[in-house]
Amino acid sequence: MKIIIGSKNPAKMNAVKNGFADQEAEFVSIDIPSGVKSQPFSDEETIQGAINRAVGALKEGNGDIGIGLEGGVHETSHGLLLCNWGALATRNMEPFIAGGARFLLPEQVAERLRAGDELGPVMDEYAKMKNVRKHEGAVGIFTNGMINRVDMFTHVTKLLVGQFAYQQNQQRG
Ligand SMILES: O=P(O)(O)OP(=O)(O)OP(=O)(O)OC[C@H]1O[C@@H](n2cnc3c(O)ncnc32)[C@H](O)[C@@H]1O
Numbered sequence: 001m002k003i004i005i006g007s008k009n010p011a012k013m014n015a016v017k018n019g020f021a022d023q024e025a026e027f028v029s030i031d032i033p034s035g036v037k038s039q040p041f042s043d044e045e046t047i048q049g050a051i052n053r054a055v056g057a058l059k060e061g062n063g064d065i066g067i068g069l070e071g072g073v074h075e076t077s078h079g080l081l082l083c084n085w086g087a088l089a090t091r092n093m094e095p096f097i098a099g100g101a102r103f104l105l106p107e108q109v110a111e112r113l114r115a116g117d118e119l120g121p122v123m124d125e126y127a128k129m130k131n132v133r134k135h136e137g138a139v140g141i142f143t144n145g146m147i148n149r150v151d152m153f154t155h156v157t158k159l160l161v162g163q164f165a166y167q168q169n170q171q172r173g
């Protein structure tokens with residue numbers, strides 16, 4: 001099975017490998033554009049970004065499965081939530097989608113995003129670190145390391161792989 005990951009971000013690549021850990025698979029990473037804003041601002045837009053990357057990866061990499069993982073934010077009456085979505089595309093089924101962890105961003109960070117900044121650079125500044133988005137992620141920083149970006153996207157990948165497996169079983173009868 002050839003799995004194409006629509007990103008070269010190592011946190012996403014490792015998460016996909018973890019999610020398929022018990023299967024014989026070859027992994028290829030290709031930087032696929034999300035087709036949405038670099039900082040998606042709703043669940044809807046983040047889901048679309050994940051689907052675009054999954055479908056694009058499948059085509060571009062000529063694989064059996066394309067995976068797209070996308071981070072975004074979503075405005076609520078409680079404040080700005082960080083949201084995370086994934087999509088799994090195959091040749092003959094509609095893409096599967098699954099959501100990951102959500103939590104409120106500190107107002108200081110939320111204000112920067114509302115003003116048009118991207119979370120990646122804002123997090124590096126806030127945490128006084130480099131490339132937070134490729135390592136623990138905002139989720140790792142704000143949960144004191146309890147859940148990092150790889151853990152979070154591994155969970156999303158397992159939700160995708162599990163739905164795909166369920167559907168395959170249903171079709172086999
Ligand atoms: O190379 P790609 O796959 O694009 O990886 P990315 O880190 O940019 O991830 P996304 O495009 O999915 O995320 C959209 C934006 O939100 C930022 N972001 C999302 N989740 C984050 C996190 O946990 N920590 C830091 N930045 C995050 C990210 O840097 C982008 O600015």
Ligand SMILES: [Mg+2]
Binds near residue numbers: 038
């Ligand atoms: Mg990005």
